[in-house]
Amino acid sequence: MKKIITVLMVLLAASAFVFANGQQDAAGSSSVELSFAGNYAFGGSTTVEPIVRAAAESFQEMYPLVKISYDAPGSSAGVKGALAGTYSIGAASRSLKSSEIEAGAIPYAVAKDGVAVVLNKGTVPMDNMALKDVIAIYAGEITNWKALGGPDAEIVVYNRDEASGTRSCFKDATVKTQKKSFTENAAIVTSNGDMVSKVGSTPYAIGYCGFGYIGKDAGTKAVTVNKIPPTPANVLNASYAVARELILITKGDLVAGSLEEAFINYIMSEEGQEIVAEEKFIPINS
Amino acid sequence: MTGIDVLKNRRSNTVQSSPQSRKINRQEIIAKGIICFFTAFTIAILVWIVGYLMVKGFRYNNDVSYDVTTQIEREIPLDNTDEDVVFIINSKVRSEDIPVAGLRKLYNKARKENWGFYNQQNLKVVPFAYEGAGSFSDDVMNFILTGSDLETYRKNVSQTSSWEDMIHRVGQTPGALGFIPASKAEGLPKSVKVLSVRRISLIVSPSVLRIQDGRMMREISQADADKLFSGKVVNWKEIGGIDLPVTLVFWDSKDASSIINRDEPVLAKIQIVHSEEDFYSSIVNTNGAVALGHYSSIESEGLSFIPVLRHETGWNLTWHFIFESPARSGQWGGVSYIILNTFFLILFTIIFSTPVGIMAAIYLVEYTNQGRLMRILRMGTETLAGIPSIVFGLFGFIFFVQICGLGIGFISSTLTITLMVLPTIIRSSEEALKSVPQSFREGSLALGASKLQTIIKVVLPAASPGILTGIILAIGRTVGETAVLIYTLGSNYDLVTGPSSSARVLSLHLYMLFSEALSFDRTFATGAILVILVLITNLSTTWIVKGVNKNASV
Numbered sequence: 001m002k003k004i005i006t007v008l009m010v011l012l013a014a015s016a017f018v019f020a021n022g023q024q025d026a027a028g029s030s031s032v033e034l035s036f037a038g039n040y041a042f043g044g045s046t047t048v049e050p051i052v053r054a055a056a057e058s059f060q061e062m063y064p065l066v067k068i069s070y071d072a073p074g075s076s077a078g079v080k081g082a083l084a085g086t087y088s089i090g091a092a093s094r095s096l097k098s099s100e101i102e103a104g105a106i107p108y109a110v111a112k113d114g115v116a117v118v119l120n121k122g123t124v125p126m127d128n129m130a131l132k133d134v135i136a137i138y139a140g141e142i143t144n145w146k147a148l149g150g151p152d153a154e155i156v157v158y159n160r161d162e163a164s165g166t167r168s169c170f171k172d173a174t175v176k177t178q179k180k181s182f183t184e185n186a187a188i189v190t191s192n193g194d195m196v197s198k199v200g201s202t203p204y205a206i207g208y209c210g211f212g213y214i215g216k217d218a219g220t221k222a223v224t225v226n227k228i229p230p231t232p233a234n235v236l237n238a239s240y241a242v243a244r245e246l247i248l249i250t251k252g253d254l255v256a257g258s259l260e261e262a263f264i265n266y267i268m269s270e271e272g273q274e275i276v277a278e279e280k281f282i283p284i285n286s
Numbered sequence: 287m288t289g290i291d292v293l294k295n296r297r298s299n300t301v302q303s304s305p306q307s308r309k310i311n312r313q314e315i316i317a318k319g320i321i322c323f324f325t326a327f328t329i330a331i332l333v334w335i336v337g338y339l340m341v342k343g344f345r346y347n348n349d350v351s352y353d354v355t356t357q358i359e360r361e362i363p364l365d366n367t368d369e370d371v372v373f374i375i376n377s378k379v380r381s382e383d384i385p386v387a388g389l390r391k392l393y394n395k396a397r398k399e400n401w402g403f404y405n406q407q408n409l410k411v412v413p414f415a416y417e418g419a420g421s422f423s424d425d426v427m428n429f430i431l432t433g434s435d436l437e438t439y440r441k442n443v444s445q446t447s448s449w450e451d452m453i454h455r456v457g458q459t460p461g462a463l464g465f466i467p468a469s470k471a472e473g474l475p476k477s478v479k480v481l482s483v484r485r486i487s488l489i490v491s492p493s494v495l496r497i498q499d500g501r502m503m504r505e506i507s508q509a510d511a512d513k514l515f516s517g518k519v520v521n522w523k524e525i526g527g528i529d530l531p532v533t534l535v536f537w538d539s540k541d542a543s544s545i546i547n548r549d550e551p552v553l554a555k556i557q558i559v560h561s562e563e564d565f566y567s568s569i570v571n572t573n574g575a576v577a578l579g580h581y582s583s584i585e586s587e588g589l590s591f592i593p594v595l596r597h598e599t600g601w602n603l604t605w606h607f608i609f610e611s612p613a614r615s616g617q618w619g620g621v622s623y624i625i626l627n628t629f630f631l632i633l634f635t636i637i638f639s640t641p642v643g644i645m646a647a648i649y650l651v652e653y654t655n656q657g658r659l660m661r662i663l664r665m666g667t668e669t670l671a672g673i674p675s676i677v678f679g680l681f682g683f684i685f686f687v688q689i690c691g692l693g694i695g696f697i698s699s700t701l702t703i704t705l706m707v708l709p710t711i712i713r714s715s716e717e718a719l720k721s722v723p724q725s726f727r728e729g730s731l732a733l734g735a736s737k738l739q740t741i742i743k744v745v746l747p748a749a750s751p752g753i754l755t756g757i758i759l760a761i762g763r764t765v766g767e768t769a770v771l772i773y774t775l776g777s778n779y780d781l782v783t784g785p786s787s788s789a790r791v792l793s794l795h796l797y798m799l800f801s802e803a804l805s806f807d808r809t810f811a812t813g814a815i816l817v818i819l820v821l822i823t824n825l826s827t828t829w830i831v832k833g834v835n836k837n838a839s840v
Contacts, residue, residue, distance in 0.1 A: 039787075046802070053615045058397070069778040069788045071694075127502040149500060193803030216803045218349065221504065227497055274397040 036259045037065035044078015044091035045165050046191040047210045048246050050279040051111060052091055055267050058275065062266075066259065072191070074163030079105055082249040089260055090249040093165030093210070106254075107247040110267045112282040114211045115170050115242040116222040116230040118196060123203040125150055128224045131241065135174045137206060140183030145204060158198055158207035159186035166192065169244035170208050196220050208242075211235075212280040232282040246281065336817065343814025346602040346807040349507070349595040354581050356508050356596050358383045358482040361468045364425040370468040371426050373481040374453065378460045380606070381405045386485035386581050392463055393430045394438050401461060402618035406805075408610065414464035415443040416452050426465055453478055487584055487591045491575040493530060494522060495590055503527035505593040514576060517552030522574060533557055535569050535577040603811040612779045616795060617804050621812060623781040628765065628791040628819075630782050631700060631775075635764050638704040640757055643711030644746075647753075650712070651719040652741055671709035676769040678706045683773035697785035699775035703767060707760035714759065718752020719745060751831040758827040765819055768793040792816050 042052055049072045056068040073081075075092035079100050082090030096107050117134055119126060124145060136142040137155055146152045159182055160167035175182055189195045192213045199207040200219025207220075211230060214222040222230050225242065234240035254261040266272045273283040361370035373389065375381065381404050384392075392399045392411045399411040417423045431439055446452040449470050456462040457477035471480060488511055494503055503526065506514075510525040515534065522530045533555040536542035542558055557572065559565045566587050569575045576592075584591050610620030654660055682702025692698045722745050730740040746753075776788025777798055790798065792812055799809040 041788075049802070050615060057613060067780070067783075067787075069776065071777060071788075126500045127504065128497045128500050191801055194801050197800065197803050197806075213803060215351065217806075224497065224502075271397045274395060278397075278403070 036063045036262065038259075039067045039069070040088050040259060041069050041071070041086065042089045042091065043069075043071035043073065043081050043087040044249070045075040045093040045246070046072045046193070047075075047093040047113065047166055047212070048078075048091035048111075048248075050212060051246070051267070051276055051281060052089075052248075054275045054279060055263070055272055058271070059263055059266055063259075068263075074161065074190075075165030075168075076163040079249055083251050085251065088250070089263065091247070092249060093246050094168045094244060095247070096249070104251050105249050106252065107249055108264050108268075109245040109247050109284055110264070110272075111246040111276040111284055112232075112235060113244060113246055114230055114232070114235040114240055114282070115166055115173070115208050115244070116211055116214050117225055117242075118199050118207050118209055118214070118220045118222050120156075120199055120201075120203055120205040121219050121221045123151070123153070124206070126223060127221070128227055131174070131226050134225065135178055135180065138182055138186075139175050139178070139180040140185060143185075151204075153204045156202050156205040157183060157186040158189055158195055158202075158205060159183075160195065160208075161188050161190050164190075165244070166208065166210055170242060173242040211282075214280070235282055245284070339810065339813055339817055342602075342810040343817070344601065344603045344811075345599065347599045348597075348807070350598050351505050351593040351595055352385055352484070353387065353487060353584075353591065353593055354385045354484040355486045355488060355511060355578070355594045356484065357486045358484050360480055360482050361471075362429070362483055362485075364422070364429060367422050367425045369422055371422075371429070371465050372468050372471040373463065373465050373483065374456050374471070374474065374478050375464075375481045376456055376460055376462040377477050377479050379405070379409065379463075379481075380407050381481060383482035383484055386483050389481075389483055390430055393442060395442070396438055398442070400618070402614060406618050406808075407606070408613040408619040409461040412459050412462045413443045414446050414452055414455055414459075414462060415439075416446045416449065416464075418447070419449075419467075422467060485581045486578050487581045488594055489569055489577050489579040489584065489589050489591050491569055491572055492590045493573040494527060494576065494592070496528060498528040501528065503592060505595055507595045508597065511594055514554075515578070516550065517554045517556070518550070520553045530574040531555065533572050533575045535559065535565065535572070535575050537565055537577075602807050603814050607808075607811055608815070611781075612795075615802065615804055616779060616799055616808060621792065621795060621815065624779060624790050624792055624795045624812075625815070627782050627789045630696070631703070631791055632761050632764050634696075634700045635703045635707060636757060636761065638700060639707050639711055639760060642704075643708050643756075644715050644753060646708075646712045647715035647719055648741060648746075650716055652737070652745070667709045667712050671713060674769070675706060675767055678702055679770040679773040681705075682770060687774060693786050694774060694776040695786040695788050696775065696782050699771050702770050702774050703764055706767070706770060707763055710760050710763065711753075711756045714756025715749070715753045718749035718756070721752065722748045751834050754830055754834065755827055758823055758830070762820060762823050765816065765823065766793055767791075768797050772797070792819070 042056070049070060052070050056070065060066050060068060071087075075094050078087065078090035078092050079096065080090075081087035083100070083103050083105055090105075092107075093113065096105055117129060126148065129148075133142065133148055137157060138159070140157075142148065143155055144152065145155055160170075171182065187198070189198050189207070192209045193216065195207045195209045196213050196217040199205045200217035211232070214220075214230065224230070225240070228234055228240050230240060235243045248264055248267070250260055250264075254264065267275070268284070273285060276283045361372055363370050379401055381401065384404055388404055393413045393415075401407045401409045401411060415423075415427070417427075427439070444455075446455055446464070449466050452464045452466060453470070453474065456464040457475050463481070474480070488506065496502065503522065506525060510519075513519055514525065514532065517534065519525055519532050522528055522532060531554075534542075535557045536559070538560055539558050542556065557568055557575070559568055565577070565579075566583070566589065569577050569579075569589065579589070583589060607620040608625065609622050611623050612621060613619040650660065650663070679702065682698060682705075686692045686698040686701050687694055690698075692701075726744050726748060727740055730744045731737070735743065771791060771794050775791065775794065777790055777794065778788040779790045779795065780787075782789045792815060796809055796812040796816065799805060799812060
């Protein structure tokens with residue numbers, strides 16, 4: 001018994017040593033500053049997650065004593081978390097409600113994003129959808145692809161959860177414009193990734209996701225809406241209707257010299273905006 | 287028919303075979319057949335599941351959409367120099383070829399580019415350049431630069447002093463990238479390899495990408511692209527496009543003859559042009575036109591193109607994946623920290639749960655009378671063992687995280703899992719202790735040992751195989767646990783550094799990769815590691831129990 005424990009301990013120590021060496025880093029990590037230190041918890045939207053995680057990784061390279069974690073429970077939870085102090089920076093993929101602004105939440109727009117309509121690639125032949133058809137599907141008025149010239153099959157509608165910023169943006173740009181509400185017969189998914197993998201694997205499915213998730217699942221395709229392709233350029237020239245700003249949130253104004261200020265400045269910098277583009281979102285300054 | 291009758295019949299079977307006994311024989315055979323069938327079926331399903339997970343975990347098999355075709359060029363001709371250029375990289379970089387747009391980004395981005403975008407390897411790109419070779423260097427720079435970003439280029443690259451110096455430094459620096467003239471590319475050292483470039487695109491007339499009846503051409507497989515340029519495709523309809531005749535446009539007749547196979551008749555329309563201007567204008571103006579052209583001309587001339595799918599396959603679960611640390615939400619690097627976190631979680635869970643569990647079992651078996659209270663207690667542990675883990679997760683979140691104020695992190699999750707596996711350990715230890723013959727205890731007591739001595743020196747060693755089995759079952763449950771950890775462990779993928787640090791274990795990582803659609807290949811690879819880990823745990827159970835039994839009998 002003792003022997004086994006000793007062997008296990010030695011193995012564990014050895015593996016810790018080997019694994020810890022796995023970190024590869026090229027020579028010449030430029031300026032290392034030690035002015036910030038400590039653990040910071042950020043959190044919020046699943047859409048903004050890739051940007052914040054990637055930015056946090058670069059940020060931690062600049063300030064090696066800083067540890068930033070990111071939880072992704074959704075936009076609303078991100079705002080709540082920022083207001084409650086659970087997160088020192090919250091993230092949301094929708095604009096703040098007036099009640100949240102009154103409570104002291106301050107938004108910083110860091111990127112723009114469009115919401116694309118995605119279909120199951122193998123079973124739905126359409127590559128273009130009229131906005132009014134999308135609205136009709138999500139309002140529950142059209143329930144069969146046949147009505148749109150497709151195969152005779154029930155439309156499987158996927159929608160996001162109530163906490164989602166993508167949902168509220170999509171709602172504002174679609175069903176809300178005709179004063180309708182979402183159909184009750186939609187399956188609810190809880191993240192963009194969940195959305196594309198479900199739509200990609202369910203025959204006759206329709207869903208929507210941020211541009212960053214287009215093509216992440218080989219079984220999905222993003223369709224043009226009113227013949228306008230979902231591209232960053234079309235969001236910037238405002239021809240693509242379904243778009244929103246991605247924001248970071250703090251409670252009260254930024255404290256000068258704080259890590260939060262440095263982090264938001266970093267995302268707004270040229271390098272930070274490059275990360276935004278890398279993650280297939282639209283830089284705010286362009 | 288009663289059992290006695292059956293026995294009678296079976297006995298009589300040897301003497302004489304009555305119709306009744308034959309009937310029973312038949313029934314036996316059929317029953318045996320059905321049992322065998324279901325056994326085989328179950329085994330086949332199990333093998334299939336594990337096999338599927340393993341195949342998917344070890345190999346990836348994808349069609350990836352690129353702006354360029356699969357054609358690779360090792361040596362790239364330059365505009366004003368006769369000498370071709372060859373791009374070289376450090377051998378540690380796991381790339382063989384790269385689209386030309388990617389190559390330009392490696393040199394020109396405001397932020398240091400990472401190889402992760404091209405091969406999921408978390409490694410910074412270190413570009414090298416040599417400006418001392420006159421017009422050759424200028425030409426290469428013109429090839430790499432896109433427009434007016436000379437400043438970023440200058441900021442990014444490190445200058446070398448000669449071609450030999452370039453080769454040497456690329457070989458020394460992980461993630462390095464450089465270029466040399468083709469004549470120097472012979473006999474490169476092992477630490478340096480050539481990076482081929484893919485820069486031919488499928489340029490089409492905008493008419494091909496029109497939407498017709500709600501459908502449009504989105505992308506094309508390499509096989510269809512080849513078919514297109516062998517002249518066999520007359521209409522875009524045949525390869526998934528709209529109803530439009532195909533026209534192949536070629537720069538000159540030499541180009542045309544090199545691509546089209548002469549033995550077979552060419553069915554598609556062909557247009558041969560002789561100047562650059564004609565080439566672009568005829569692509570744009572001819573309905574259904576398609577041509578092979580350089581990717582750079584798409585940007586400069588504002589042309590349309592069709593993305594081409596490349597079939598990519600290779601090893602998924604590699605040593606790199608196991609030994610590299612995760613980056614970019616788990617899209618790059620590997621799972622080393624996550625494997626370690628899993629081990630730490632198991633270790634601390636066992637440290638917390640084993641002493642408590644065994645002591646509870648000893649109390650239940652050795653020190654109490656089997657009364658009503660005991661029955662209630664036993665029922666309690668059994669119920670706890672059957673409660674879904676998400677309920678423990680909820681409890682852990684409310685009690686440890688919020689009420690005790692431990693926060694989401696390692697200690698909260700370890701304590702919650704400890705509570706979850708305790709019933710398993712108590713139950714199996716109890717059974718093991720009960721199975722120790724009463725004569726052992728009586729013998730020990732008769733020799734004058736106290737009760738405590740008897741338990742420690744006699745009962746526990748005899749029961750140890752059973753207790754160990756329980757512990758390993760608990761390990762198995764810890765490895766596979768996800769629901770509890772979502773609420774108590776958080777989702778950070780760094781190495782655990784303290785009791786309050788948020789972390790990820792393998793099962794949680796798998797869940798995150800899947801639910802965020804980050805990478806299905808990596809999800810399966812993580813799944814394969816989990817399967818292997820559970821397999822090792824189970825094998826070690828038999829191994830340890832065997833070893834302990836041997837020791838006990840000696």
